[in-house]
Amino acid sequence: MKERILQTLRALNAYAVEKGYEVVIFFHEEDSYLMRFANSAVSLNTNEHLIRLEATAYEGRKRATYEMITDLNQIEAMKQGIDFAAEMVHHAMPLSYDPTIPTLKADFIDENGYDAELAKLSNEERLAYFNQVSRNLETEDLKLGGIFSNGTNILAQINTKSEYAQYFKTSDSQVTAVLSHQKLKWEVIAEQSAQKKTDLDPEKLNRDLTFLIEHYQNDAPQQLPLASYDIVFGHAATAEMVRFMNWIGFNGGLMKRGYSFLTEEEIGQKILSEKITLKDDPTILETFPQKQDFMGIDRNPYPLFMDGVFQGFIWNQDDADEFGAEPTGHTVMHNSLVLEGGEQEIDSLQDLVKQPREKDILYIPYLHYMNIVNPSQGLITGSSRFGSLLLKADGSVVVPYNVRLTQSLLEIFGEKVAWLSNKTIPYNVSNSYGARNPIALIVPKFIRVNDLEISHANDSY
Amino acid sequence: MIEKIQQEITRLKGLGATYVDTRWYPLEEQNYLLMWNGNLKTTASSRESGVGIRVLYKGAWGFSASSDLSNLSALYEKAFDNARIAAERVTFPVRLAEKDEIQAQFESPCQINPFDISLADKVEFLRTMDEKLNQEGVEQRISNLNFMRKKIVFLDSEGSQIEKLITEVFSSLQVTGRDADGDSHERKFNLGRQGESRGWESIDMNIFSENAERIVKELNQVLVADNCPKDDRSVILLPGIMYLQTHETIGHALELDRILGYELAYAGGSFVTLDDFGKLRYGSEKLTARADATLPNSPGSFGYDDDGIPAKDIILIDKGILVGAITGRQMVEEANARARKRIFQESGGANRATTFYRVPIERMTNINIDPGDDGTLDDIVADTEKGIILDGDRSWSIGSNREQFHFGEEIGWLVENGEITDVVKNPTHKGNTVKFWNSLSAVGNESTWQVKYVDNCGKGQPNQIMQLGHGVPACRFDNVRIGE
Ligand SMILES: [Zn+2]
Numbered sequence: 001m002k003e004r005i006l007q008t009l010r011a012l013n014a015y016a017v018e019k020g021y022e023v024v025i026f027f028h029e030e031d032s033y034l035m036r037f038a039n040s041a042v043s044l045n046t047n048e049h050l051i052r053l054e055a056t057a058y059e060g061r062k063r064a065t066y067e068m069i070t071d072l073n074q075i076e077a078m079k080q081g082i083d084f085a086a087e088m089v090h091h092a093m094p095l096s097y098d099p100t101i102p103t104l105k106a107d108f109i110d111e112n113g114y115d116a117e118l119a120k121l122s123n124e125e126r127l128a129y130f131n132q133v134s135r136n137l138e139t140e141d142l143k144l145g146g147i148f149s150n151g152t153n154i155l156a157q158i159n160t161k162s163e164y165a166q167y168f169k170t171s172d173s174q175v176t177a178v179l180s181h182q183k184l185k186w187e188v189i190a191e192q193s194a195q196k197k198t199d200l201d202p203e204k205l206n207r208d209l210t211f212l213i214e215h216y217q218n219d220a221p222q223q224l225p226l227a228s229y230d231i232v233f234g235h236a237a238t239a240e241m242v243r244f245m246n247w248i249g250f251n252g253g254l255m256k257r258g259y260s261f262l263t264e265e266e267i268g269q270k271i272l273s274e275k276i277t278l279k280d281d282p283t284i285l286e287t288f289p290q291k292q293d294f295m296g297i298d299r300n301p302y303p304l305f306m307d308g309v310f311q312g313f314i315w316n317q318d319d320a321d322e323f324g325a326e327p328t329g330h331t332v333m334h335n336s337l338v339l340e341g342g343e344q345e346i347d348s349l350q351d352l353v354k355q356p357r358e359k360d361i362l363y364i365p366y367l368h369y370m371n372i373v374n375p376s377q378g379l380i381t382g383s384s385r386f387g388s389l390l391l392k393a394d395g396s397v398v399v400p401y402n403v404r405l406t407q408s409l410l411e412i413f414g415e416k417v418a419w420l421s422n423k424t425i426p427y428n429v430s431n432s433y434g435a436r437n438p439i440a441l442i443v444p445k446f447i448r449v450n451d452l453e454i455s456h457a458n459d460s461y
Numbered sequence: 462m463i464e465k466i467q468q469e470i471t472r473l474k475g476l477g478a479t480y481v482d483t484r485w486y487p488l489e490e491q492n493y494l495l496m497w498n499g500n501l502k503t504t505a506s507s508r509e510s511g512v513g514i515r516v517l518y519k520g521a522w523g524f525s526a527s528s529d530l531s532n533l534s535a536l537y538e539k540a541f542d543n544a545r546i547a548a549e550r551v552t553f554p555v556r557l558a559e560k561d562e563i564q565a566q567f568e569s570p571c572q573i574n575p576f577d578i579s580l581a582d583k584v585e586f587l588r589t590m591d592e593k594l595n596q597e598g599v600e601q602r603i604s605n606l607n608f609m610r611k612k613i614v615f616l617d618s619e620g621s622q623i624e625k626l627i628t629e630v631f632s633s634l635q636v637t638g639r640d641a642d643g644d645s646h647e648r649k650f651n652l653g654r655q656g657e658s659r660g661w662e663s664i665d666m667n668i669f670s671e672n673a674e675r676i677v678k679e680l681n682q683v684l685v686a687d688n689c690p691k692d693d694r695s696v697i698l699l700p701g702i703m704y705l706q707t708h709e710t711i712g713h714a715l716e717l718d719r720i721l722g723y724e725l726a727y728a729g730g731s732f733v734t735l736d737d738f739g740k741l742r743y744g745s746e747k748l749t750a751r752a753d754a755t756l757p758n759s760p761g762s763f764g765y766d767d768d769g770i771p772a773k774d775i776i777l778i779d780k781g782i783l784v785g786a787i788t789g790r791q792m793v794e795e796a797n798a799r800a801r802k803r804i805f806q807e808s809g810g811a812n813r814a815t816t817f818y819r820v821p822i823e824r825m826t827n828i829n830i831d832p833g834d835d836g837t838l839d840d841i842v843a844d845t846e847k848g849i850i851l852d853g854d855r856s857w858s859i860g861s862n863r864e865q866f867h868f869g870e871e872i873g874w875l876v877e878n879g880e881i882t883d884v885v886k887n888p889t890h891k892g893n894t895v896k897f898w899n900s901l902s903a904v905g906n907e908s909t910w911q912v913k914y915v916d917n918c919g920k921g922q923p924n925q926i927m928q929l930g931h932g933v934p935a936c937r938f939d940n941v942r943i944g945e
Contacts, residue, residue, distance in 0.1 A: 032923070034922065034923055035547075036726075036922055037550075037726070038722060038723040038724075038725065038726065039552055039553065039721070039722050039723065040550075040552045041521070041547075041550050041551050041552040041553065042521060042546070042547035042548075042549075042550045042551070043522070043723055044522055044524060044547075044820055045521075045522065045523050045524065045543040045544065045546055045547040046523075046524040046525065046526075046543060046820060046923075047524075047525055047539065047543065048525070048526050048527070048818045049527055049529070050526075050527070050528060050818060051528070062501075063504070064504040064505070064506075064580075065503070065504065065505040065506070066505070066506050066507070067505065067506070067507035067508075068507060068508050068509065069508075069509040069510070069511065069528040070528065071528060071529040071531075073529070073531065081508075084506065088504060088506060088580060089504075091579065091580035091581045091584065092501055092504045092580070092584065093496075093501040093584050093588065095500045095501065095502075096498075096499060096500055097500075123542070123543065123546040124546065127546060127549060127550060130550075131550075143552075143722060143725075145722070145725045145726035146726040147726065147727070147922050149922075149923075176726055176727070177726075178725060178726040180722060180725045180726075180730070182722065185730060185732075185862060187725055187726075187730075187861075189726075257497075257601050257637075258600060258601060258637055258639060258645035259645065263643075318502075322500070368729065368860070368861045369729075369858045369859050369860075369861070370858065371856045371857055371858040371869075372856055373855075373856045373867075373869045373887075373889065374644065374645075374856075374869070374887060375645055376639075376642075376643060376644035376645045377644065381856070381858045381867045382858055383858065383859075383860045383861065383865070385729075385861045402860060402861070404858075404860070404865065404867060404891075406867065406945065431924050455867075455891075455945055456865055456867070456891060458860065458864060458865060459893075460732070460864065461862060461864075
């Protein structure tokens with residue numbers, strides 16, 4: 001398949017060269033499988049095999065893009081697509097800067113992130129996995145939901161500056177299992193991100209759900225008083241907050257446009273807790289990385305915060321062109337963010353609950369529907385969901401109704417950080433709005449942040 | 462092609478499928494242009510075509526889709542096989558509410574096909590707008606045009622055949638600037654319903670010019686304004702935020718699949734239960750809300766849904782009492798069976814998929830609030846002792862059962878003793894859904910009612926982005942927490 005894709009791209013590129021076009025041709029192929037569960041049944045079982053071809057034509061400072069869904073048999077239609085982009089670009093308006101077209105110096109082929117076993121899981125295997133996850137857990141009131149998503153993603157690129165091409169092939173899987181109470185309306189969750197088949201561990205999800213259900217079924221829920229709490233965030237909540245930092249934090253282009261809580265003057269300054277070290281690390285396969293960006297820049301670990309000190313912004317090529325910065329190898333589908341673990345010896349929620357504590361701890365595994373209230377201040381808001389617990393100082397455990405947190409990321413990852421767990425975990429944040437684009441972050445399993453105020457406490461689920 | 466589809470549908474019925482449908486998209490086009498600070502950053506066109514096949518077998522759904530139509534039979538077999546496996550884990554076998562066999566065509570109102578307009582004309586429009594937005598105080602100016610056109614042929618095993626041609630036009634202007642502290646603020650204009658059709662004719666230079674001037678002026682007022690106080694006040698929501706309040710805390714909360722738990726693992730559920738229909742006081746007596754897919758000229762009006770049900774106008778909340786939901790064929794049957802009574806008489810015609818390779822799910826049509834009899838905006842302000850007028854969506858975050866919310870707006874105007882006093886920056890409001898709607902104390906008349914378009918409502922897994930509308934008046938709610 002690889003050879004056929006590359007041959008097709010080379011033929012299209014040769015066609016564009018012959019026509020005198022300046023074009024970047026981008027290829028995306030996905031083979032996606034999704035089994036969705038709700039109310040303890042398979043509510044949807046689907047698969048899509050889609051090939052997208054995108055041609056971006058350049059003419060001096062002008063550029064225009066044409067995208068089509070196609071298949072490899074339709075070479076004439078693809079050529080027409082390239083013609084169309086070349087025609088469009090005549091009528092575009094020049095940019096105020098010179099856009100850079102990548103000059104690839106050699107072929108770059110990366111299939112290390114592909115595991116055929118994971119990509120080719122059968123319907124029967126997906127169903128068996130979920131049956132194992134939910135073993136002995138479903139009841140009349142307690143229903144299973146979730147997804148088993150897996151697939152193959154191929155990205156390839158060629159352009160008229162050379163005959164060289166890039167080709168990336170990955171496999172990925174995202175599993176979410178939720179048990180929800182029909183009448184009481186609470187939900188608990190267990191999730192897994194997989195890059196290869198051996199990453200899949202349904203027994204772990206079964207154990208996690210069993211533990212949470214014990215508390216949720218037996219303990220009466222409470223509305224928490226509005227106050228400050230020492231909060232332990234689970235990995236899903238942490239990953240979501242780091243993802244927002246990726247958006248309104250260290251992105252150079254967005255900073256220049258006023259959508260960041262960081263400034264250029266802050267480079268080299270201590271902005272976050274010294275316990276926070278955050279990198280973009282494409283060497284870690286579990287993040288579904290791109291080891292070379294679309295400009296042909298090799299990607300290596302890139303520090304963002306070292307012991308709380310801000311190391312600098314990341315720049316994709318277009319922003320770098322516009323704002324006169326150096327591109328940093330971040331013209332990619334997504335970054336490979338890794339928040340390093342700390343020193344707290346803790347591996348599981350069971351460990352956390354068992355640990356002695358001097359004060360009450362609010363455990364928030366997941367933050368639902370997070371949004372930015374004020375980007376300049378890093379102010380975000382979101383609600384807890386999926387199995388929060390109030391771990392009382394006396395060792396008992398209370399089940400709280402959901403709460404809302406409206407806080408600055410500077411505060412959350414600032415001096416109030418008490419500890420990070422030594423163990424980290426890949427957390428899959430893919431949402432596949434349009435084309436499949438698997439994304440995972442590596443984050444500590446738990447982070448404790450003291451003295452954070454909650455802004456709203458529900459009186460029901 | 463149609464004959465081939467019909468043959469395949471018949472073949473799967475022969476294999477034991479109880480229902481089969483196919484959405485064939487001969488062509489779906491999009492043209493998107495984005496100008497940012499005078500730079501035409503994006504000039505993009507796309508074309509797609511393909512089929513999506515839905516098969517019901519032993520009470521379970523299977524779906525498959527492809528753009529490659531060279532082996533149609535294999536695609537149908539894949540969908541059937543997906544249903545066969547899903548049938549191994551069924552708790553409530555899918556049944557579909559009765560419907561009529563329909564042969565029909567629908568075309569959304571469009572006088573000038575935007576795909577016939579030259580790129581040069583579209584670029585010129587954006588360039589003109591960019592110039593108008595390029596004023597003192599404005600640091601970032603963004604304008605865009607987004608055109609969609611799709612042809613859909615729907616065929617099902619119950620004998621229906623429906624052809625639709627839908628054209629969408631979305632456009633917005635946005636300016637941002639920084640206050641003395643260096644904090645960013647923004648002000649936007651989103652094109653809503655203008656007149657009776659939405660082709661290129663809705664890109665009306667006069668309307669855009671007026672609004673460009675207005676948002677620049679208002680941004681500059683925000684840049685020198687004080688922060689919104691933390692307070693409990695009456696809030697008067699203008700349509701520019703009222704639409705989103707309606708969307709998030711009525712629309713999504715009343716999707717029947719959410720109520721029945723089909724989105725619990727991701728998008729969330731709803732505080733509403735089946736017992737609540739006909740009983741729950743959702744809002745004050747001034748609140749009447751409807752899902753009206755018959756409203757002319759809106760993305761929420763599409764003729765026939767993807768179950769083949771004709772557009773309907775359904776009352777959701779009648780003078781404050783919850784009476785209806787956003788429904789499709791499958792969910793009404795399941796809801797009635799679970800409730801052991803006939804809450805829903807038939808499908809509400811709201812099952813839609815964003816494109817051929819996604820499966821239809823309950824989506825909002827036009828979720829509207831009826832205009833009231835509390836007069837004009839001036840009348841409402843004059844009648845408000847201590848309040849704040851809010852406009853422009855800046856941030857929204859809603860609890861997973863839609864039970865509580867937090868919204869941030871672009872601009873606020875304080876109201877003291879019936880008069881507008883100061884502009885404030887960083888306004889927010891929050892609350893509990895039911896308590897909030899029950900505090901509705903004034904509903905503006907027709908003069909305040911506007912239809913806002915939404916082009917980016919996300920739901921489902923894999924995720925689907927949908928287009929819809931909201932016709933809403935200016936409304937006042939009492940004793941609401943602001944500034945948090
Ligand atoms: Zn929405």
